[in-house]
Amino acid sequence: MAMMHMFFLLILFLSAGVILPLPPVVAAADADGEQFVYTGFTGSNLVLDGAATITATGLVELTNATTHQKGHAFHPAPLRLRGSPDGTGTVRSFSVAFVCGIVSSYTDFSTHGLALVIAPGVRSLSAGLTDQYFGVTNAQNDGSAANHLFAVELDTVQNIEFRDINNNHVGVDINGLTSVVSHEAGYYDDRNGGGFQNVSLISRAAMQFWVDYDRVTTQIDVTMAPLWMARPSKPLLSTTQNLSTVLAVEPSYIGFSSSTGPVNTRHYVLGWSLGIDGPAPAIDAAKLPKLPQLGPKPRSRVLEITLPIASAVVVLAVGIALVLLVRRRLRYTEVREDWEMEFGPHRFAYKDLFQATKGFKDKHLLGAGGFGMVYKGVLPASGVEIAVKKVSHGSKQGVKEFVAEIVSIGRIKHRNLVQLLGYCRRKDELILVYDYMPNGSLDKYLYGHGDGDGMTLDWAQRLHVIKGVACGLHYLHERWEKVVIHRDVKTSNVLLDKEMNGRLGDFGLAKLYEHGTNPQTTRVVGTTGYLAPELVRTGKATPLTDAFAFGTFMLEVACGRRPIKQDKQGNQILLADWVLDHLHRESLIEAADPRLQHEYNSDEVCLILKIGLLCSHPSPSARPMMQQVLQYLDGELPLPEMTRTTLSFNLLALKERKELQSMSSPFSSTAMTVGTISDLSGGR
Structure with a gap:
């Protein structure tokens, strides 16, 4: 016991010897925005929103240790990037330098990242979502030319939706988060002949970046390096993009945007400079504020020297023994009541x-x-x-x-x-x-990962999966001891076992109730594109709302198209409306997935599309229960007459349905209730 007291006293003494850093210096910025430099941000008048704050030590903290949040920090003065007073010229050359750091609660995992952004203003990012959207875009406007957005992303999560190359990369983004060019984070070291050196974006160390645009060649260069290293001569990545066609709204504003996901992560900016028609001013690394340190504070060297060597050895030995003992006991400790x-x-x-x-x-x-x-x-x-x-x-x-x-x-x-x-x-x-489902989720066979893997399913396999999921839903709704409403039927929640059988997974949003009673749920949850219109009015999920989602699922599998797609004018096109239009024009078979290359039974394809439309009807009373769906699929029950009248999606129902589909969520388009779990598929 005396030895333990001695150990903790030593820790207190060592902690007392830490010297606090001096406050950072903020350099003044030009009022017209032609040039500025920040060496720390104490006293600055940046425009902040969301979780963004300026810490007491002068750091811009875009996100704090809270999950699923976003933060923005913008320079207050507008950028006059056009070469003529009336704003009609080409975008001028500019150069940006900044120093940042990502501090995650884990040493090997972080969500998500941060981005340098040039946009019409911080208000234009108000609709940006958290998680993989970086607080910049959302599921509806990502990729839209109306964004007038240029960004350089530092991404720490590989997101298939945006075709990310890995979970540690730098990318150039135009109007959306699918990078036009990206590269693994790192630098070309001039000291060893220009060899490439990897850098972890979540190393908890400060990193410096340079972003340069040339108006003549329209070339964009992005360069990075550790904080105390000179700028490498070779950029990390380069691309040619005419920003005059992108930054078409004058004036533009420059700043940073960041977001977190399910992991506690802090994103910091330490220093920042800008030069228009010239290089960005140099940032004095010696004057920058320090990133916060996680874990115990460093020991004082003075106290270590003054302590008797023998006592230090004894205390160290006891400390190591205690740590090993505690770690051994805690590694497998469980909560059990x-x-x-x-x-x-x-x-x-x-x-x-x-x-x-x-x-x-x-x-x-x-x-x-x-x-x-x-x-x-x-x-x-x-x-x-x-x-x-x-x-x-x-x-x-x-x-x-x-x-x-x-x-x-x-x-x-x-x-x-x-x-x-x-x-x-x-x-x-x-x-x-x-x-464990070795063949992963169904959606990757319909859409792939964007890496040209070419994986797809033939028509027989798709029909087999549709029938399998229908059997699973019928069991949940009518055959088990309780009624189970899944509430999140979609292609990414259908997993394929080693025999390529379709299995419905992810019961994190599921609700159970007794047969013969009514569900009491009043919170709208699910995934955009699969939500039944009546959920807008009542918030009550029923077997028929599952049937609606299954109808969208059937159309998606047969057509190889996502439930919501954006046309060239930026309008949202619902898959059910698109298929219904083909039916009315008597060209239903043309809605089949072209990747099937016409190798299918036309009657079977039309049957699936018609059942999908029937299940997707805005009126719940017009939808079949899953028992009827199985009978339609097996040919035991004829389909009702599919006329323009019976499938008329009246204007009121259509309006409610589109209002519902426009709802978005910070959880990769899955809205959650407290105490539920999302994405429990395990196969992806």
Whole structure:
């Protein structure tokens, strides 16, 4: 006991010897915006919104340690980038330099990143979403030429939606977050012959960047390097883009935008400069504020020298022994209460899951959902492959009720449903264990990853998947002991097992109630494009709202098109409307996915499209239950007459439906209720 007291006293003494840094210096900026330089931001009048603040030490903190938030920081003066007074000339040459840092609560994972942005103003980013949208765009306007947006992104998450090359890259963005050119983060080191050196964007170290645009060649260069290194002679990436056609709204404003996802991450800007028609002023690295340090403060060298060497050795030995002992005990520590004994068969030991995933290493990471990360694992005793998801269980309904609901869903067994095998509780985490689906999710076979992998399904496989998901939904709605409403039927939640059977997964939004009773849910949840119109009025999910989503799913699989698509004029086109138009023009077969190359049974394709339209009807009373859908698919029941009258989507219903589809969410278009879990598929 005396030895432990001595150890903690030593820590207190060492902490007392830390010298506080001097406050940073802010250099004045030109009022006209032609040139400015910030060496720290104390006393500056940046335009801030969202989570962005200026810290006491002079840092711009775009996001704090809160998940799913965004922040903007813009220079207050407008940029006069056009070469003539009336704003009609070409965009002038400009150069930007900045120093930034990303500090994540994890050393090997962060969400998401930050971006240097030139846009018509910070207000134009007010509709930007969090997570993968960086606070810049949203699901509706991303990629629209009306954005008049130029950005350089520092991205720490690989997002398939934007065709990211990896989870540590720098990219140039025009009007959206699909980079026109990108490169793994790093620099070309002049000291070793120009060899490329990787740099981790989440190293918790300050990094410097230079962005240059030449009006004559329209070339954009992006260069990066560690803080204390001279600017490399070779840029990290270059591209040719005529910004005169992009930054068409005068004036423009320049600033930074950032967002977080499910991981606590802080994004900082330490210094910043701009030059128009000339180089950006140099930033004095010695005067910049320091990034905050996570973990214990460094020891004082003076105290270490003055302490007797023998005592230091003893204290160090005791400290190491205590740390190893505590780490050994805490590594496999679980939360277990008496009431959980009734769930014994579904309770996994944390030690087994830790070993199955090799310590939850990044190389076993399958993906990150709204509330956690999914890992592939192999149970050491049985050799069974599993998908393991670590999530937070901050549910208002209480941990006991939450676990009871998860375990209740875990008792559902059907060949077309992804099986929840069990769970484990540890500290502030709830860990869920699923069957591993080796062939991943259906959407990647319909749309791929944007990397030219060319994976697709033939018509027989698609029809087999549609029938399988219909069987699974019928079981949930009518055959199990309770009514289960899935509430998030979509292609990314349908997983393919090793025999390419379709299995419906992700029960994080599912709700259960007794047969013969009415559901009481009044919160609209689900995914944009699959939501039934009546949810706008009542917020009440029913088997018929699942049927609506399944109808959209059928159309999507048959057509190879997403539920909502933007035309060249920027209008939102609903898939059901597009297919309905083909039906009215008697060209229904032309709606089939062209990647099928006409290798299909035309009658089967038309049948699927007609059932999909019937299920997608705005009126719930006009939709079939899943039992009827199965009978239509098997030819046991004839389809009702498909006329313009029976499929007339009246104006009121259409208006409600489009209002609902315009709803967006910060969780990759999945709206969440408290105590629910998203993206539990485990196959991606």
